[in-house]
Amino acid sequence: MSPKSFPARTVLALATLLALPAMAQSHDDHAAHQAAPVDHSKMDHSTMEHPKMDHSRMDPSLHAPTQSPREPIPALTDADRAAAFPPIDHGAMQHAPAINSLLRVNRLEQWDGGHGNGQAWEASGWIGGDINRLWLRSEGERRDGRTVSSDLELFHGRSISPWWDLLVGVKQDFRPADSRTWAALGIQGMAPYKFETSATLYAGSGGQLMAKAEVEYEVLLTNRLILQPMLEATLATRDEPGHGIGRGLNKVETGLRLRYEFSRRFAPYIGIAHERLFGDTADYSRLDGDHARDTRWVAGVRMWF
Incomplete structure (x- = not known):
């Protein structure tokens, strides 16, 4: 049969049947594109021409919240x-006391030197407020069972x-x-x-003036081990x-002392100390049977209350 013998309506119906699968596939792709979320992080916004975009045709419902709060505030x-x-x-409130106090034993130690052994101490304390305080300081030394100095x-x-x-x-x-x-005038604090640091000037009888200065520094090897x-x-x-003074x-x-702080209130230590006398003071010490210099190994404890 010749193709010319088919009626026109029959040819149109056959063409429509052949196009239906392609149309269905295109409709499914369009629906999937609308349903799939858009990953804006992968979009190159630098290449978009925002002034030419027709924002009036965008659906504002796309940016609306999907649901309202479950329960109003x-x-x-x-x-x-x-x-x-x-x-x-206010009657039950507890304020810090206006008067405070502290007693600190800087050194309470046993020493063993080249010319004997003994004990030594150095302590200080205060009571008062933030501006004005009453200070108390003491130090001394015992050697071979007798007290050789104390103040x-x-x-x-x-x-x-x-x-x-x-x-003062x-x-x-x-x-x-x-x-x-002695009358005393001094200054102490953190340089x-x-x-x-502490420095004190003493004025005694007979016009004697003496000065004493002390400097200490703490090297934190760890939070508890301190040199x-x-x-x-x-x-x-x-x-x-x-008086044996020159x-x-x-x-x-x-x-040089190395201490370990089991707590801030209690810290045992070990160390070494060297003492040397000069000038006439060294001569007076030799006349009394002592020595002008001595190196000592020390072990003691530092405490405060």
Whole structure:
């Protein structure tokens, strides 16, 4: 049969049947494109021409929230405010006391040197407020069962800066010679780079003036293991053979102590200390049967209350 013999309607119906699968596939692809989420992070916005986009034809319902809150937030009431901010009972409030105190035993140690052994101590304490305090300091030494030096100092201290206190008071010597009283003026505090420093000038009978300076520094090897070097020097303006004091630089003591703080209140330590006398002070010491220098191994404890 010749193709010309088919009617036109028959040819149109056959063409429609052949096109139906392609149309169905195109419709499914369009539906999948609308249903699939768009990954905006992978879109190159720099190549888009936003001024030419027709924003008026965009469906605002696409940006609308999909659902409303399940339960509306209730309005704030006076009862809610009262529960959040209860009335304050000022009578039950506890304030920090205006008067505080501290007692610190810097060194309480047993030492063993080349010329004997003994014990030594150094302690300080205060009571008062943030600006004005009453200070108490004491140090001394025992050698071969006898006390060779001891003193007690009493000061009024006033804070002159966040790091420094000015001290005015008296010092009482009990050894090595007869008891002796000194007027004292000093300063103590934290120097730059955290050097703990104290310097005191003493005025005694007979026009004698003495000065004593001490510097300590703490090296934190760990949070509990601390290495502490120390340097102390004493000077005098007059010779006093009866008290074993020579003019000028008469004594220098250095030390290196390693302590372990089981707590801030209790820390045992070990270390080494070296003491040397100079000038006439060394000569007076030799005449008394002592030595001008000595190196000691020390072991002790540091405490505060």
